[in-house]
Amino acid sequence: xxxxxxxxxxxxxxxxxxxxxxxxxxxxxxxxxxxxxxxxxxxxxxxxxxxxxxxxxxxxxxxxxxxxxxxxxxxxxxxxxxxxxxxxxxxxxxxxxxxxxxxxxxxxxxxxxxxxxxxxxxxxxxxxxxxxxxxxxxxxxxxxxxxxxxxxxxxxxxxxxxxxxxxxxxxxxxxxxxxxxxxxxxxxxxxxxxxxxxxxxxxxxxxxxxxxxxxxxxxxxxxxxxxxxxxxxxxxxxxxxxxxxxxxxxxxxxxxxxxxxxxxxxxxxxxxxxxxxxxxxxxxxxxxxxxxxxxxxxxxxxxxxxxxxxxxxxxxxxxxxxxxxxxxxxxxxxxxxxxxxxxxxxxxxxxxxxxxxxxxxxxxxxxxxxxxxxxxxxxxxxxxxxxxxxxxxxxxxxxxxxxxxxxxxxxxxxxxxxxxxxxxxxxxxxxxxxxxxxxxxxxxxxxxxxxxxxxxxxxxxxxxxxxxxxxxxxxx
Numbered sequence: 431x432x433x434x435x436x437x438x439x440x441x442x443x444x445x446x447x448x449x450x451x452x453x454x455x456x457x458x459x460x461x462x463x464x465x466x467x468x469x470x471x472x473x474x475x476x477x478x479x480x481x482x483x484x485x486x487x488x489x490x491x492x493x494x495x496x497x498x499x500x501x502x503x504x505x506x507x508x509x510x511x512x513x514x515x516x517x518x519x520x521x522x523x524x525x526x527x528x529x530x531x532x533x534x535x536x537x538x539x540x541x542x543x544x545x546x547x548x549x550x551x552x553x554x555x556x557x558x559x560x561x562x563x564x565x566x567x568x569x570x571x572x573x574x575x576x577x578x579x580x581x582x583x584x585x586x587x588x589x590x591x592x593x594x595x596x597x598x599x600x601x602x603x604x605x606x607x608x609x610x611x612x613x614x615x616x617x618x619x620x621x622x623x624x625x626x627x628x629x630x631x632x633x634x635x636x637x638x639x640x641x642x643x644x645x646x647x648x649x650x651x652x653x654x655x656x657x658x659x660x661x662x663x664x665x666x667x668x669x670x671x672x673x674x675x676x677x678x679x680x681x682x683x684x685x686x687x688x689x690x691x692x693x694x695x696x697x698x699x700x701x702x703x704x705x706x707x708x709x710x711x712x713x714x715x716x717x718x719x720x721x722x723x724x725x726x727x728x729x730x731x732x733x734x735x736x737x738x739x740x741x742x743x744x745x746x747x748x749x750x751x752x753x754x755x756x757x758x759x760x761x762x763x764x765x766x767x768x769x770x771x772x773x774x775x776x777x778x779x780x781x782x783x784x785x786x787x788x789x790x791x792x793x794x795x796x797x798x799x800x801x802x803x804x805x806x807x808x809x810x811x812x813x814x815x816x817x818x819x820x821x822x823x824x825x826x827x828x829x830x831x832x833x834x835x836x837x838x839x840x841x842x843x844x845x846x847x848x849x850x851x852x853x854x855x856x857x858x859x860x861x862x863x864x865x866x867x868x869x870x871x872x873x874x875x876x877x878x879x880x881x882x883x884x885x886x887x888x889x890x891x892x893x894x895x896x897x898x899x900x901x902x903x904x905x906x
Contacts, residue, residue, distance in 0.1 A: 438629075442622040443615075450611040458604065465596050466569070470555045473512060473571035477553065477589040480506060480514055481573040484587060503527045515563070515588040516575070521545045523563070524585070538563050540588060548572045548586055560590060567593045632658045636669055648677040694735075697728040741875065750796050750882045757905060758797050759790040760832050761825045767804045768823060771812055778817050785824040791832045793902045799879045800902070803887075804834065806872040807898045811838035814896070831885070831901040843891035851889055852877040876900070 480503065487499040503514055507527030516525035517540055526535045540560060547554040554572045559565075568590040575585040632654040642650045651673060652666040704721045707713040713721055768784070775782060793800075811821055815838040822837040843851070852873045880887045880900045887900035 438626045439619070439622060442626075443619055446615055446618050450615060454604070454607050454611065457607065458600065461600065461603065465599075466557070469569045469591060469596075470571070473569055473589045473591060474553060474555055474573075476506070476512060476514075477571040477573035477587050480516075480589065481575050481587045484516060484575045484585070485578055500525060512589050512591040513564070515540070515590070517545075517586040517588060519583055519585060521586065535563050540586075544570070544572055544588070545586060548574055549583070557593070560588070564590060564592075569593060629659065629662065632662045632666065636665060639669065639673075643673055643676075648673070648680055694732070697732055701725050701728050735871070739871075745878045745882050750799065750879075754796045755794050756797055757792055757794050760793055760800075760834060760902070761786040761791050763797070763801060764804055764823055764825055764834065767801060767808060770805070771808055774812050775821065778812065778815065778819070780812065780815060780818070781820045783820065783822040785822070785826075787825060787827065791825055791827055792905050793832055794905045795883045795902060800883075803876040803879050803900060804836075806876050807836040807900075810872065811836050811896075811898070814838065814840045816840055827904060828901070830904055832904045833899060833901050835897055835899045837895060837897040839894055840896060842894055843889070843896055845891075848889050848891060852887065 483502060484499065487496050487502075503516070503525060504527055507513055514527040515523050515535065518524050521540045521542060521544075523535050523538045523540070526533045528535070540563065544554065544556070547556075552574065554570075556570050557567060558570060559567055560570065571589045573587045573589075574583045575587060576582065577584045632652075635654060636652050639650045639652045651670050654662055654666045656663060704713065704725050708718050708721065764786070765784070768782075808821075808823070815821055819839040820837075822835070824833075824835040824837070826833050826835075877887050880902070884903055885901045887898070889896065889898045891897070
């Protein structure tokens, strides 16, 4: 399986190789073009100069007998590092710039096509060979010799330069470029290897942490330095955030299982103990009616637990169906629920204060569910409000949401405890421990219902006053 490191390495190596080849080929073609143009200008200028010199020395038409011209031609060859040939009008060599008096080039005929090109355009330049005269490829420039008096072509000047020197230069340049390219490629690949390894190492850490997390090591976290790059740091932070969330979820799941087990164990133990006592005769017949009522109460408690758990599961899975929502006044609903607690309020001599707006506060929700939320909050407030305490209910509109507040005097709930009040099966150590009939599900159900309707719920407690608030969207 190809790793990210190997793929990056192969990609960088291929890109570098292509770039080096492209640069080398481009450099070679540019250099060859430059040298060819330079030679063309130089040899063409030399051919023009020799032709002008020949025209100046030509007085009888016999240049081969003019020693001054032959000396100048030989000097030109030594200085210009090129060889000059003077041909007659038929293309036969009559003079050569070499030092030999009668060199082998005398009497040789140059290519007729070359003479034709000179006649056609007045000059020529080509890369080719002078067959029978010089071996190998050469740069060749040609120019006609025109008689001053008759304006007729009396001969031709052929200037040529061996390409061996330039070929050797290009080979040396190519070799130097090749070795430099190899060095640059090796250094670049070494740097790419180092950088790719630096990038792959933190990714391997994340992968290893994910594997360990999958094996159940929920405290696994990834630590990478900031030098690894913003993307890798973001990946590690995202993994750690996910791990924190999953660890908390697992802790809540374990707590939930433990709480359910504990809450089920107590009534089941009670039911089993009383029934066994009646079966084995430990409980006399005249007392069985009393204990059967206790068993019946525990069964009803278990039934309520199961019903509440089913309601929670249904809300979490399906939410609130739009067809079950109706438009109603929150102030009226709060008043209707409060009336059902008339006897409990009277028994505890509570001071009840209700603050409702003059106009209806309309909302669209499942009415029975919102009734259950209000009922749970008022029931809790009355339950933990001392005799003669104060119970305050309030409905107000804040922007596009309605806010319902249920407030009671009584023990102050610790700040660290407040966020936990809405967890499943949670009971505060002090303020709620006296509630032996409850399961710790009322506030969790309220939170689930309010959340399903797009609202929020929270609690505050300070200076002996505890207040529960929830919001719902308002409608017209």
